[in-house]
Amino acid sequence: MPNKMKANDMPTADHTLDEILNLASVHFKVPRDKLKPDDDFFKALGIDSLQTLELLTRLEHHFHVELPDYELQGVTDFRTLAGKIQARL
Amino acid sequence: MKLSPSHSAHDGKALSWRVREGVIELALHREPCNELGSLALDELEQFADAFGSLQREAHALIIYSDLKAGFCAGADLRELYRRSQAMDKTEALKGVRDFLERIHRVLNLIDAAPLTTIAAVHGVTFGGGFELALACDLIIADKMARFCFPELRLGLIPGFGGIPRLKRDLGNAVVRDLLLTGRSFNATKAQQIGLVSQVVAEGEALRAARATAAQLGKFDPDTAAAAKRFIKPIPHDELRQEIDLFCELFSRPAVEAGLKKFVDSTEAQPYLP
Numbered sequence: 302m303p304n305k306m307k308a309n310d311m312p313t314a315d316h317t318l319d320e321i322l323n324l325a326s327v328h329f330k331v332p333r334d335k336l337k338p339d340d341d342f343f344k345a346l347g348i349d350s351l352q353t354l355e356l357l358t359r360l361e362h363h364f365h366v367e368l369p370d371y372e373l374q375g376v377t378d379f380r381t382l383a384g385k386i387q388a389r390l
Numbered sequence: 391m392k393l394s395p396s397h398s399a400h401d402g403k404a405l406s407w408r409v410r411e412g413v414i415e416l417a418l419h420r421e422p423c424n425e426l427g428s429l430a431l432d433e434l435e436q437f438a439d440a441f442g443s444l445q446r447e448a449h450a451l452i453i454y455s456d457l458k459a460g461f462c463a464g465a466d467l468r469e470l471y472r473r474s475q476a477m478d479k480t481e482a483l484k485g486v487r488d489f490l491e492r493i494h495r496v497l498n499l500i501d502a503a504p505l506t507t508i509a510a511v512h513g514v515t516f517g518g519g520f521e522l523a524l525a526c527d528l529i530i531a532d533k534m535a536r537f538c539f540p541e542l543r544l545g546l547i548p549g550f551g552g553i554p555r556l557k558r559d560l561g562n563a564v565v566r567d568l569l570l571t572g573r574s575f576n577a578t579k580a581q582q583i584g585l586v587s588q589v590v591a592e593g594e595a596l597r598a599a600r601a602t603a604a605q606l607g608k609f610d611p612d613t614a615a616a617a618k619r620f621i622k623p624i625p626h627d628e629l630r631q632e633i634d635l636f637c638e639l640f641s642r643p644a645v646e647a648g649l650k651k652f653v654d655s656t657e658a659q660p661y662l663p
Contacts, residue, residue, distance in 0.1 A: 351459060351514065358534050364533050371572045378401075 311390055313345075324363055325356065325379070338353035338380040343357070365389060400437070404430040407437055407444070413603040414441075414448045421454040426518045426550075427466025434496045445505055450603035450613050452598050453500075453526060454510040461509070461535070464517025464548070471649040479641065486640050490633045493518075493550050501555070502624050504615035506606045510599035511535045512592075516574070520524040520548035525561070527618060530602065530626075531577035531586045532595040536572035544648035549636040554628035560584060560637065631661065 312320070326333040329346040336345055338346055349358065360382075361368055366389040376382050399408040404420040411629070416437060418424040424433075453460045469487040474482040500507055500522075509523035522536050523529050540558075541548050555628035555654070556565050564583050590598045606614065641643060 352661070354514070354532065358536055361531075361576050362533065362578065367575070367579060369571065371571065373572060384557055 312387075314383060314387050317387050317390070318380060320363065321360065321379055321383050321386070328356070328359055336379070338383075339378050341377045342379055342382065343377060358378060360386060365390065396657065397649065398447075400433075400440070403434070404433045405437065407440075409444060409448050411459040411600075411604070412447065412449050412607050413600065414444050414451040414583065416451065416453045417456045418454070418462055421457065423463035423514055424461065424519065424565050425466035426454055426464055426468075426522075427469040427628070428489075430466070431493055431496070438496045439501050440502065441499060446501065448526025448609045449505055449614075451500070451505055451507045451526075452510055452520065452596070452599045452603055452645060453507070454583060454599065455512065458513070458579040460513025460519070461511040461515040462522060463514050464519050464521075465538075467509060467544070467649060467652050471653045474646070474649070483637060483641055487637050488631065490636060492548050494629060494633065497522065497551050497658075498624060498626075498629070501525040501551075501622070504616060504618070506603070506618065507610065508599045508602060510595040512595050516540060517552075518550045519546060521548055521552040521555065524555040528588075528602065529580070529586045530588045530595050530599045532588065532592055533585075533589055534592050535577040535578055535595070536574050536614050537568075537576075537581070537585070538572065540572045540574075542570065542572045544652065545642060545644040546639050547632070547636055549632065550631050551632065553632055554625035556585075556630070558623070560624055 306337065309330065322336045322338070323333060325331065325342065326336055326347055329348060329352070333344055342348070342356070346356070347350070357368055357370075357373070360366075364386050366386060368389065373382070373383055376385060400406055404424070405416060405418050407414060407416045409415075418430075420430055424430070470486070473479060473485060477485065488545055506528070507526040508528045508530060509525055509526040510530050512535050515523055515535050516538045517540055522538060534563070538550050547553060552571065553565065567573075577586055577589045581589050588598055588602070
């Protein structure tokens with residue numbers, strides 16, 4: 302059944318989190334093993350607000366989702382960020 | 391007619407222009423992200439003065455940014471706050487209205503130019519920067535471009551013609567979403583809603599704009615100008631109303647508080663969400 306297949310194809314929350322960590326590692330040149338799910342991504346990646354906007358754009362393109370800024374206000378760790386993305390997949 | 395050197399090329403502190411293969415290229419390069427303050431406006435007015443002569447040897451205009459941060463972060467709010475604090479409220483409001491009238495004249499000139507105009511954008515394209523792009527006929531966006539009208543956070547509306555020009559190009563429902571939420575959106579979304587005509591890979595917007603400008607040069611310029619007049623009316627009445635509404639809002643205490651919060655922020659780019 303198409304719906305069931307679609308459900309099976311949807312990445313799990315852990316998979317989404319893993320992809321975010323991989324993407325952040327590659328684009329901000331931080332070794333993957335230094336990044337942990339509950340890390341503050343501003344500190345872990347050493348990024349300013351402009352680079353945060355870049356991260357947001359890269360995540361939107363990678364996951365093919367739209368992430369309104371107001372839904373991400375107060376989000377500072379990778380795990381919560383993954384949850385926000387997962388909710389839009 | 392051969393242009394005088396002072397008109398055919400200019401290297402300023404905020405922007406530069408030159409004619410290259412029949413295309414005027416206007417580059418923005420004022421750190422941190424091409425904020426539009428009095429310096430940029432002075433140079434935009436110099437460009438406007440030269441624009442008539444430049445058009446005699448060009449069929450297109452490309453506006454782009456030389457800065458990695460993006461196309462343009464919008465109005466120079468720090469300067470706006472500093473100047474407003476240095477004068478009484480009546481004087482400050484007069485200064486704001488004067489600034490708006492001047493930048494509207496420049497953007498209206500670009501909007502109505504007989505040649506075809508292209509904004510090649512990347513990165514931050516916010517507020518007044520977004521409005522500058524909207525004055526152009528085509529917007530070509532790097533996939534990392536990001537658009538936003540953040541003015542409501544300050545208790546203001548866009549003041550450089552953004553709402554009338556956005557309304558001209560998009561459905562009113564989308565305009566309300568972008569304006570009232572103040573959210574930013576990427577180039578793919580901008581293309582989906584009909585704002586951007588081409589989305590290209592990172593770092594490719596200027597190249598794509600040059601290729602597009604070369605294509606435009608194959609056609610009769612008078613026909614192109616006639617087509618543009620037919621399909622791209624200038625919303626003069628709404629542009630006037632926008633200035634009045636902006637000035638009405640600007641005189642409220644909430645705006646001063648919003649600007650102060652912005653200026654006091656320790657963020658390098660406090661205009662970001």
